[in-house]
Amino acid sequence: MAHSHDVPSDLTRNQGLVLGALNHSEGPLSAYDILDKLRGDGLRAPLQVYRALDKLVERGLAHRLESLNAFVACADEHCHRKGLIAFAICEGCGKVDEFADAVIEDRLGDWASAKGFKVERTTMEIRGKCAVCVEAA
Amino acid sequence: MAHSHDVPSDLTRNQGLVLGALNHSEGPLSAYDILDKLRGDGLRAPLQVYRALDKLVERGLAHRLESLNAFVACADEHCHRKGLIAFAICEGCGKVDEFADAVIEDRLGDWASAKGFKVERTTMEIRGKCAVCVEAA
DNA sequence: TCTTGATATGTTATGTTATTACGCTTGCGG
DNA sequence: CCGCAAGCGTAATAACATAACATATCAAGA
Structure with missing residues (x-):
């Protein structure tokens, strides 16, 4: 690889x-x-x-x-992702975890169709503390 | 009122x-x-x-x-909202639509518990065009 | 080959967003 | 009255981002 x-x-x-x-x-x-x-x-x-x-x-x-x-x-x-990507950002160590979630994406799609909103791009960022930093606290 | x-x-x-x-x-x-x-x-x-x-x-x-x-x-x-709020921002007219979605919130909660990530705050922003501006295009 | 267009580059200057540092004022509980 | 917390005012500066202009590189087609 x-x-x-x-x-x-x-x-x-x-x-x-x-x-x-x-x-x-x-x-x-x-x-x-x-x-x-x-x-x-x-x-x-x-x-x-x-x-x-x-x-x-x-x-x-x-x-x-x-x-x-x-x-x-x-x-x-x-395989660089298409569509919605979410980021979890740790305020402790600064590391970022990137993930995708189809359910969330669908849910947003539903909202958008209901409203007639044409989505071009979505940003989703979670701030908090990662497991390691929670432990350390 | x-x-x-x-x-x-x-x-x-x-x-x-x-x-x-x-x-x-x-x-x-x-x-x-x-x-x-x-x-x-x-x-x-x-x-x-x-x-x-x-x-x-x-x-x-x-x-x-x-x-x-x-x-x-x-x-x-x-009743100023608690928890996750999403914003749909129209690149055409600049207007912003604010909404909450419990399913998305749960889904994020699931991800967070699985990872041991302690969420402090989440930002979710959809960029695109609102119905009116799509129409006008 | 020559030219033309698209893409990338380099540089200076400037615009926009956000914070640090410091000191004064106000209101309130002890 | 004192002391403290919260708010306010001001100046300076830091941090993030783009405008404007000039030059360079390279591939496609006349």
């Missing part, structure tokens, strides 16, 4: 660097965190990072966490 | 002004939007607005929309 952090070969240099930074991180990184990690590789301006992030998110290789203004690599390396 | 935009009487001046601004708005407002609306009432600094918003959100009188970095008055004026 391929390494879980292999990266598609058709990424541009900047996209590859940014995805690499996300893959090597334990937790979410802000665009400026990423920039700082990549100054040694020649990146100088926020826009270089934001542009790469846009593409990565568009392709499902990374996700934006709205409630943190930060980004994570997609956890599902080989 | 009371006016739908009545406001609790124990708010401070700044809190009242900020909630008033949200209540009179068609859609979400950023903190700086609110500040601009309230300069005539003596507000001068972002912090005055952020402090009021913190309290209002804490009391459930207003909600923060993470994906917009903006705020709305709670739609459910008299």
Whole structure:
């Protein structure tokens, strides 16, 4: 099996660097965190990072966490998810757990059809403490 | 019945002004939007607005929309909701529809117990087009 | 080959959102 | 009256994001 952090070969240099930074991180990184990690590789301006992030998110290789203004690599390396993804964000250790739930997705779909609302994208973020950090408390 | 935009009487001046601004708005407002609306009432600094918003959100009188970095008055004026609230945000007209769904909440609860994750707060935001704006397209 | 268009890049400047730090004021219980 | 908690005012700054403009790279088609 391929390494879980292999990266598609058709990424541009900047996209590859940014995805690499996300893959090597334990937790979410802000665009400026990423920039700082990549100054040694020649990146100088926020826009270089934001542009790469846009593409990565568009392709499902990374996700934006709205409630943190930060980004994570997609956890599902080989078949980047379609549809609704939920994130559980631990306030203790900062780790993020990514999951999908068909029931929730259906339920939202039902609401949307009832209302005539055309869904384009959904963000779902749970803040709290992971098992390890609850234990530690 | 009371006016739908009545406001609790124990708010401070700044809190009242900020909630008033949200209540009179068609859609979400950023903190700086609110500040601009309230300069005539003596507000001068972002912090005055952020402090009021913190309290209002804490009391459930207003909600923060993470994906917009903006705020709305709670739609459910008299019994401010507990638990999970979802928001459908129209990219066309900017209006926000607020709703609760017990099934989704249960489903998340199940996931959380299975993982030992202690949920503190959940944000759920659907972006898309409302019926009116789909029609108009 | 040449040109054209799409995509990516680099750089500067600026816009937008949010917080830190500090000090004063107000109201209330002891 | 004192002390404390909550609120307020102000200035400065931090953190997040985009606009505007110029240049580069490369593949498809005349």
